[in-house]
Amino acid sequence: MPSESSTVPTAPPRPSDQATQDLITVSNLRKRFGDTEVLRGIDLTIQRGEMVALTGRSGSGKSTLLHIIGGLDYRQGGHSYEGKVELLGHDIAQLTDAALSALRNRHIGFVFQAFHLLAHLSCLDNVLLPNAFAASPLGQAEAEQRAQLALERVGLGDKRRSRPSELSGGQKQRVAIARALLFRPTLLLCDEPTGNLDDYTGQQIIELFQELHRDGLTLLLVTHEPRVAQATTRLVRLQSGRIVETEEPAP
Amino acid sequence: MTIRQAGSLLVRSLWRAPRAFALSVFGIGVGISVLGFFLALSLGMQKRVLSRIFPTDRLEVVPPKTSVDQGALGALGSLLGGSRQLGDEVIATLRAHPDVLAVFPRMKVAFPVRGWGGERIVGRPIYTDLPIDGIDPAAVSEATAPWAFKDYVSAENPFCTEDKNCPSGWYCSWDINKCEPPVPVIVSPTILEFYNGSFARMYGLPKISGFLANQLRGMTATAELGKSFISRRESGKPRQRKLVLVGVSDRAQPFGLTVPLPYVKRWNAEYAGGGAAQEYSSLTVQVRPGKSVTRVVELVRKLGYSIEDNGAEQAGLAVLLMTALFVLVSLSTLVVATLNVAHTFFRAISERRHELGVMRAVGASQRDILILLLGEAVCIGVGGALSGLVVSWLAAQGIDFLSKTALPDFPFKPSSYFWFAPELVAGLLLFSVLICLLGALWPARAAAKQSPAEALTAK
Incomplete structure (x- = not known):
């Protein structure tokens, strides 16, 4: 993990990653839950620097696709899908649990609709959580400095000692984004990030994502909100487990 | 995950629900105190009374x-x-x-x-x-x-x-x-x-x-x-x-x-x-x-x-049988305590599915989750053993005091009926940790094995 910089915690692509512009390549992806086929042959490529919205009705398979791409659909014995998902050049089905966990830790940030902050930890400790599981964790001082910068980046520099219960929904989501940014990931995966927020707060979060995108971060957002989709550079619409439309929203 | 990081997470995890932690420690402590009391009594009787009357060597x-x-x-x-x-x-x-x-x-x-x-x-x-x-x-x-x-x-x-x-x-x-x-x-x-x-x-x-x-x-x-x-x-x-x-x-x-x-x-x-x-x-x-x-x-x-x-065999056998009986009673207490630990862990893990899912999402491996949960079990085991040993030692002191002050002198009356041998203390500590690990192992493995996506989306 790079530790040379203590500025804004977003990252340009690493030199080794520049060999390919394709950050995510999904080929003929199929996924079943029991008798129900949720994903029916998805083919999708996302390049570095893109900000892609994944939209569709409830049950269309958006979140499932996001989880698979993020390596979260993994249980003892391997993955439970068919097809191929390449992330940063790695076929994630071929990675061990430890390797996949390290990939998530260093290169992927997650933002969820329900925020998923740990209630017993302060904001700073929530942001520091990925460092606890890093193969080569940052030193305490450096990690705290970086977490503080991440909190300042999302406008919550003064909330480091606050507990999640003391924050509003928008603030919680900002803490979750700061947590996702701690290790300056290559990719930010967001599952309905504004789903629990009011319009105003949601708009602020969207603007924050756009800022991060301008700084070079690749984002994939699952959303059913048109305004989020409008803020992206590409829109992928799913219906009944299939990609039915890909478009680039008008500026 | 380094030991320092794991320790920090463990302490904060246990501290957020001190009552549940204390209850688990209490359950184990009761069993260990009973077991420790009777084993120390048995050792004390062997060492301080029987060996004086019936040398075994x-x-x-x-x-x-x-x-x-x-x-x-x-x-x-x-x-x-x-x-x-x-x-x-x-x-x-x-x-x-x-x-x-x-x-x-x-x-x-x-x-x-x-x-x-x-x-x-x-x-x-x-x-x-x-x-x-x-x-x-x-x-x-x-x-x-x-x-x-x-x-x-x-x-x-x-x-x-x-x-x-x-x-x-x-x-x-x-x-x-x-x-x-x-x-x-x-x-x-x-x-x-x-x-x-x-x-x-x-x-x-x-x-x-x-x-x-x-x-x-x-x-x-x-x-x-x-x-x-x-x-x-x-x-x-x-x-x-x-x-x-x-x-x-x-x-x-x-x-x-x-x-x-x-x-x-x-x-x-x-x-x-x-x-x-x-x-x-x-x-x-x-x-x-x-x-x-x-x-x-x-x-x-x-x-x-x-x-x-000289009666040594019969006396030794009698003490052995009595000890075995009390140890069985103590062990049954510990079995209940172990089941309690397992139940507590199952419940706690069920309540913490989202938390464990988040940990997995930010980079925790299955091994990390297992270490964290088993680490909590070790803390309960150590806490239970220490509290149980303190209680059994205090009870032993009480009995010795009563014997000294209230019982008349009799042949071979010892100053203490108990012997908390270092091996006994270490053994009880180890045993306590082991039964807690046993109780936590299954739920911890199940928690570590579950898919992060399932944990995050669980209702």
């Missing part, structure tokens, strides 16, 4: 009591050659056994002896018949004073006609006109315990403590060989010998006096005939440290002799 070999005891060869030997005697050849055979450290012969005085003395204890002389044993002086390792425990009769002893002809502390044996020191005598701690526990209370006499026992060293008495207060039977020519108490040893016979073996051999030869001076009443076989008495017992039985049944 030595055997008392005696002639066979019946032909049934002797085995086929022994029985045949008895039929052909009379009863088996404990002689020097048996001692040599036993000494040759690799598990045997030493063999000390013991011989009983085979004729009446009476004596008087004890003014220093009760203020006036006590008159009684004296059971006297002779043992190999090498068997006594305890310090003796004012005389060594050995044979002082020698042809070179000075000639005398009265005591003043003899060196200080010696007296004149007028029947042989030789100066001799008094015959050194040792007594058993058992006789002191019974004196303190029974006679001292019955007659309002002073108890003999360690200090007083030292003060009594050098106390003299007179023995008259060949005469009895009880029987009219007389053997040989009665004569008197002075005795001096030189120490207390568990090698002495439990009730009576014990003197160096050569004295008894000479007295038996003179008063009971040559045969009585050749036949030992028993042999004390000292087993090498760490060796079991079992193989030596086998050899003894093969030779056609018996082992003195």
